[in-house]
Amino acid sequence: MKGHVAAPVRQVWIRANGTVPDDIRVHQYLLGYASDLNFLPVALQPHGIGFLEKGIQIATIDHSMWFHRPFNFNEWLLYSVESTSASSARGFVRGEFYTQDGALVASTVQEGVMRNHN
Incomplete structure (x- = not known):
């Protein structure tokens, strides 16, 4: 994606593409995977x-996630992400997943390397 100047925040609604079995561990695995998509950008x-621009390289240094309560990934969840620091080729982001009725179900944090080789 080509970059444009914007505040370091993003909110997206996500849910599983297909039906997830009735096993909370599977829901957690999938949410963990989804939490990394477009996080550092x-x-x-x-x-x-933009993270897809020529010469841009990003890589995760660490990524942590906490599950606060059960949820159903067959239903829409709001992923609210913000970056509180981006300097010296490093970025720090944190995110929160909410159900449609506003319950916090999971939190994430990530630090990564961001380099421009142009």
């Missing part, structure tokens, strides 16, 4: 850089 937004 939020830290690039204030700099007007």
Whole structure:
């Protein structure tokens, strides 16, 4: 994606593509996987850089996730992400997953390397 200058925040609604079995562990596995999609690029937004631009390299250093209560990934969840720091080729982002009625079900944090080889 080509970059544009924007605040370091993003909110997206997500749910499973298909029916997830009635096993909370499967829901948690899938949400963990989904939590990494477009997470670090939020830290690039204030700099007007898109993560798919030529010469841009991003890589996760660490990624943690906490599950606060059961949820159903067959239903829509709001993923609210913000970056509180992006400097010296590193970005820090955190996110929260909410049910449609506003219950916090999971939290995420990630630090990554972001380099421009142009």
